[in-house]
Amino acid sequence: MSRSQVTKYLRPSTPEEALTLLRNGGKSARYVGGGADVARTLPGDVTTLIDLCTLNLSSIEESAESIVIGATATLNEVLENRSVANVCNGVVAEMMRKVGSPLLRNMATIGGTLVSAHSWSDVIPLLLVLDAEITLYDGDSRTMGLGDLYASRERFANSILTSVMIPVSGPGDYAAFHKFSRTAYDIALLNCACYVHVEEGRCTEARIAAGGTPRLATRLPQVEAALPGEALSDETIERVAQVARDTVKTADDRRASGEYRKQLIYAGVKSCLHEIAQRLEGGQ
């Protein structure tokens, strides 16, 4: 595969410089994170690549409220990080292990993953339910919820994603992730992530998201609304999974039919909530 169309590979040292280079390059310029995605699917009209990995944005730091992950940290660096491992029983690492292969995860960056916004992404639904925030730079820095980025993606098209913040979890915080795919290495036919906060045996807050429906992952407010006030009994879990099957909009594509995806979202929500219920029982 020839990428000989590329005539410039630029390595800025500050976000300001990167932004200027992109503005000067116009439509023929594109940011590169780990490069895995860009090298595979480079559009024919792109001739200038601007590498963001030279901005020194790959540290992972924990504060009292959140873990701040630099945008160019690789997925494996996130997977192996000890602070990240403490979030909701290691759910982030568990999800990351299902993303591609270790070879890809050593290249792919967390920022590139969130900005590429593939509809089948495993990372996006989990970070949505963990209430992750991102910081974008477009001359000024601004912080917003990850969901807000996708709600107005075009508005932020030239911005540089500089970091991702995942809140640290405390007692009563539980999360689980489930991916359906033909093989362990393949992209998801559908995936789903659930977060619940439990106090005195009852759910006080719930966030649920599904991706690969086959659209980009979104939160599922109707499904979430079925949980607060309830204990995670088999009956509750069955009812919530049925709400997911009946309300989530799915569609056909070449990987799976919309009808099949309805069964998958039912099974996915059920499996996530059962996993959480088991942890609750085990007192973990």
Place this chain on the structure above:
Amino acid sequence: MIDITLTINGEKRQFAVNPGETLLELLRREGYKSVKKGCESGDCGACTIILNGRAVTSCIVFAVKADGGTILTAEGLENDGKLHPIQEAFLEEGAVQCGYCTPGMEMATYDLLSHNPDPSPLEIKEALSGNLCRCTGYVKQVKAVKTAAKKISGEAK
């Protein structure tokens, strides 16, 4: 052309590369033929190398990105005519058939064993999940990685 410096198998070298050139293209044109060209989309693992300590598929790494970095290819595993324990283990366990996937598998194994000297069968399978082999059923490779782990930890004692 962009000038870059790479340390490949212990040797510091300078190259002039095209902006869109991949590490796979550069390494093969410079004679590192253990780095195989397969899918060229990061899916098959035949071009796996160690870049700055971690296994990556060199077909989707821009060469410029590696500037200043350290690379290990299967050529660099051998030391003074003596095979690396990983290579010995692959031979002894019969994990090599046509051999096209072998250098990539060995480099993925190298990354695994550098970070996890005593992996479980599941951890071995996960580590090799990005390396396709069309001849075998992967059983012998998993065995070979176990044997390599034993050889390396034996050497360390």
